[in-house]
Amino acid sequence: MLTTIQEDILKELYNVFVGEAANLLSEILQKRIVLSVPKVTLLSLHELNPVEQENLTPVLNGTILSTSLKFGSVFSGRAEFIFPTEQIKYVTALCLGEEYTLEDEESTFNDEDFDVVKELGNIILNSIMGGMGSLLEMKLEYDVPQIVLHSAGEYGRTLFNSEESNLLLLYVNFNIDDSKVLGLILIKFSLESIEFLIQKVDEISRDLNE
């Protein structure tokens, strides 16, 4: 659905947005944190057949923790930052500078883990919303993200049943000191909104060629 040029521009833009989040996180945690978006994909969810849905990304079929927020009125949609649950204890241990053991993975999640992920989601999604607002030259209204734990398969089912069918999928590499964790950012847009975003991307592309 995106041309290579559109994809490259979006990838660069989102790398700038999450870069700002990484700077803030580095300051808060006093650690070297690098966030990068190596891949951006735009999908039309309603056009995917069941096999394509199943193969979309294996992470979506597992148990996951999502922080999500609804944004905008004219330019609208829902942005979500998700982590597979097996990585949550690892991420919180990395963020808090605690030692991570395999037993941690098996233990139950507590409010502290959820609050860490909520804050990470808040910082990352704030940067993305702020960046998109500047790009589109409009103020995007949104609230603090809500955190939800989804059992295996539940997230995928909700995703494919949602009203907004256009999904921008951003793979996020999360480097804390020398450790790496993979998260996903999903931004669901209404058709008008995605057309508006692509129009802006095309304007940037034209400006670059002039």
Add this chain to the structure above:
Amino acid sequence: MNDLYLAIINQLDNGIILLDDQLNIQLWNTWLAKYTGKTEDEVKGLPITEVIPRFDNNIYAGMFEKALSNGQKSFCSAAMHQYFVEGRCSNMKQPRQNVLIRHLHLDDKIYVMIEIHDVASVYERIRNLNKSLQHSIGFTKSLERFAYYDSLTDLPNRKFILERIEKLIQQETIFVLFFLDLNGFKAVNDQFGHLQGDLLLQMFAKRGSQFICTQDVLARLGGDEFVLLVENLTTLDEIEQHMEEVKALLEEPFIIEGQQVVISTSIGHACFPRDGITANQLLNVADSKMYADKKEIK
């Protein structure tokens, strides 16, 4: 501000601070007055960074600025920031606070609203709940171990092996039961005492366990009687070869008080379904064959 709204804000079980666009305090609710010992009159009009020095940092300055300029909301977790407001008593437990920074637009004026949630007791409660859950899981596991395992040898006990046999019978899985009885165990008890006799049983169990495959079970029925359950042995040759291997392994000398002790093992076997279709029938057949084997050795 409307008195009713103010009364509600002062009833809340969390801290509420309202800052004007210069980041000076305009509202400081009762929760904060109780928590910090500073009344609203004392702090009103003062810069937030003066009253709460932990906010005097670029990180929070950026959050306040973004809340004022574009309505951005920021959440700061106790896990990552620890706390913001210090309690008035030095002996209060370590404060842990979540903070929410948001924009407020009222009567053509913009404000920053800060919500402070004390989560120290919540975190502690959840941690204690998790701990108690882990304890009760551990207790259940230890009860299970007590019910199904022999405390001397740590091998599965009679209850365990009977349930396993019933299950395999239900599933119609072919298996062989070997009934093992030590020869000369009484002599060891008489010569070295019961403690050394127990030690011999433990060594026997350890050596026998090394022999078995994952799905096989070596259980202690009681005294010096053991049962070995092996799945999928079908021919008589296979069964006899297995029996000889077990005998040979267990005939290797054991060392007790520096002395070599050699004991032999009498073994009888029963096959499901050929020799019986209940656990008792199979155990009786294996037991009888074991006695026949013992008589031959004598």
